[in-house]
Amino acid sequence: MLLVRLGALLLIAAACQPPRIVPNALAVSRQAIVVVADQPNATTGKLQRYERDSLQAPWRAAGDAVPVVFGRKGLAPAGQKREGDGRSPSGIFPLGTVFGFAQSIDLRMPYRQLRETTECVDDSASFYYNQIVDRDMVPVDWSSSEKMREIGQYHWGVVVEYNTPPKPQRGSCIFLHIWSGPNSTTAGCTAMRQEDLQTILLWLDPRANPLLVQGVEAGF
Numbered sequence: 099m100l101l102v103r104l105g106a107l108l109l110i111a112a113a114c115q116p117p118r119i120v121p122n123a124l125a126v127s128r129q130a131i132v133v134v135a136d137q138p139n140a141t142t143g144k145l146q147r148y149e150r151d152s153l154q155a156p157w158r159a160a161g162d163a164v165p166v167v168f169g170r171k172g173l174a175p176a177g178q179k180r181e182g183d184g185r186s187p188s189g190i191f192p193l194g195t196v197f198g199f200a201q202s203i204d205l206r207m208p209y210r211q212l213r214e215t216t217e218c219v220d221d222s223a224s225f226y227y228n229q230i231v232d233r234d235m236v237p238v239d240w241s242s243s244e245k246m247r248e249i250g251q252y253h254w255g256v257v258v259e260y261n262t263p264p265k266p267q268r269g270s271c272i273f274l275h276i277w278s279g280p281n282s283t284t285a286g287c288t289a290m291r292q293e294d295l296q297t298i299l300l301w302l303d304p305r306a307n308p309l310l311v312q313g314v315e316a317g318f
Contacts, residue, residue, distance in 0.1 A: 123190060126153060128306035131193070131274075131298065133288055134315045139172035141283045145290060147301060160301065164294040170283035173314055179260075179269040179286070181222055186286050187260050187272060188313040194257035196299055197230070197273075199247065206303045212252060217243035218271040228261050228270035244271055251276045254295055256302070258288075258310055274298065274310070288312065 124130070128150050135143035147160040174185035196203070197210045210216075215234045219226040224240035246252050255275035261268045269286060277289035288310075302308050 123192075123307075123309060124311075126307055127309050128153065129301070129303060129308035130157070131308065131310050133166055133310065133312040135168060135173050135313075136315060137172070138175070138314050140314075141168050141170065141172055142166070142280070143168060145288075145294070147298065149301075149306070161297065164290060165280060166288050166290045167277050167280070167282055167284060168288060169286045173312070176313070181220065181267045181269050183269070184283075184285060186284070186288055186312065187258075187269060189260070189311075191272075191310045191312075192259040193274075193302060193308045193310055194259045195230075196254070196256045196302070197246070197252065198254045199252075203299075205299055206305075207256070207299065208304070212247045214247050216246045218246055219243045220270045222266040222270075227266065228264035230257070230271075251278060251289060254292065254299060256299060 130148045131145060132148060133143055133145045143166050144163045145166045146163040148157045149160045150157050168186040169184045171184040172186070173188050174183065176189045179185055179187040195210050196205055196207045197212055199212055201211055203209055210230070213232055215232045216230060217233055218230045219228065219240045221227060221240035221242040226236060226240060230246070252273070252275055255273040258272040258274060260272040261270065264270065273287045274295065275287055275289050276292045276295055282289070
């Protein structure tokens, strides 16, 4: 049902957006990734890509819906995610830099190679909280981080610009990335099969202002 009423879904979801997203974010987007769960504590859901040729054109589905997994405790209501709660955020978020292990990749989105020194800082007290940094390039003021090159599920991924600019304890290091399997969970990201993620990465176009729209279907 959700997949045939994208317009209403996006308009309602916009009311739940965090301050980072301007009210007309969807009005100036031509690519939307809609991710839904059946209920708040669900750890699995569906992802459907949408696109349109212009800002005045109607949205249409791009490809088929694909399965995804969420945080180990499901989805947090919009604005209620907290650091370490094991929930994926609900809301509308821009998609930022693609990252991966490869030195380079032929994409339209900006790309960052993960090095042995690349970390995503999840220490809320750090100046670099919720940022991907190379520890040999900045002063290390954190006591907790994800060493991204050591995480196989980060072979490919894209940054979800959640909690940007960061507020303490609101959550960090939220990505779309490869899953460990259909019954796996994440710490708060949204994950999927590698082939499905690669399709998304090749499809994304920064000129289209791509957005992630994520939540519980009943809430939309």
